Amino acid sequence: MSKPANSVLHTPLSRENATSLYEQIATRLLEEMEAGLYEPTGRLPSESGIGERFGVSRVTVRLALDKLVSEGAVVRKQGKGSYVAGRQVRHGLDTLRSFHESLKLQGLKATMRLLEKKVVTLPDDVRQRFAPAAKGLFVQRLHLVDGEPVALGDSYLPHKLHTFSWNEVERQPAYSLLADRMGEAPARADIAILAQRADQRLADTLKISEGDALLVMRRTSYFTSGACADHTHFYVRPERYEFVMSSTFRAS
Structure with a gap:
């Protein structure tokens, strides 16, 4: 069962963690996708929305999304945003x-x-x-x-x-x-x-x-x-x- 949008945990990222910020964001988004948070449409928040949530730049957000795209977890739709792959x-x-x-x-x-x-x-x-x-x-x-x-x-x-x-x-x-x-x-x-x-x-x-x-x-x-x-x-x-x-x- 999918979780409502307000169930997103706004846990701050670890700034001292050896894992880079974009990798932490990618991991957090992947966990939420696997939990069905973004069903049924599969659409992820906008880059600016993700950046505001985690307190990072859009460059960092793009690196996180690029990582998820390269892993086949996310697909980008031109002019529409990023979506969970394979949930149609x-x-x-x-x-x-x-x-x-x-x-x-x-x-x-x-x-x-x-x-x-x-x-x-x-x-x-x-x-x-x-x-x-x-x-x-x-x-x-x-x-x-x-x-x-x-x-x-x-x-x-x-x-x-x-x-x-x-x-x-x-x-x-x-x-x-x-x-x-x-x-x-x-x-x-x-x-x-x-x-x-x-x-x-x-x-x-x-x-x-x-x-x-x-x-x-x-x-x-x-x-x-x-x-x-x-x-x-x-x-x-x-x-x-x-x-x-x-x-x-x-x-x-």
Whole structure:
């Protein structure tokens, strides 16, 4: 279980220790990483924050981080900071499950925050998928892990789901709502992974900077009848998130 940020021990460094200051800092950060202090995002404090904490210069902090990078314990993301290596949230694409369920199955403290729920006239490109229906339910939900935003989902769902309450839509994944109201869960989905830069809306919602890179998962799900079950765009912070799948080689 990860420790809260305020559990950092502000024990001063030993100035008489034969071990250099930067090595002491590197050791302290490594111990905290191994204890899960920086999960789930894996992001370490800024160089200035680390320097202020230990009372050292940024040059000393950089030496400590360089040591952790060389040991494979830390990776640097240009313009984003330093992160614990190898602690990524993974979303398998070879099994059909909801975004929220994928987070929960990894043992993460995943929650959803409903930002919008309304009946809308479907945009032309979406209406073609739900034809002959002209109206549908638009739902916007923020996905969080340990209270930190990891993704924003914009979903178009069958109009029949509009009778669900705000609390029900906030608590239940889309596939669960579909199964409850439509009597069946989606049987297949077409998924595409794209990349784009965050506009101001996405930046504000996901607590990142405008222009930061995002992963975008575009998913259209279908019932066994071929009718469209949902059309969703997930805008995902990529620092600690990756999409994975397994495949089998077949000789031609």
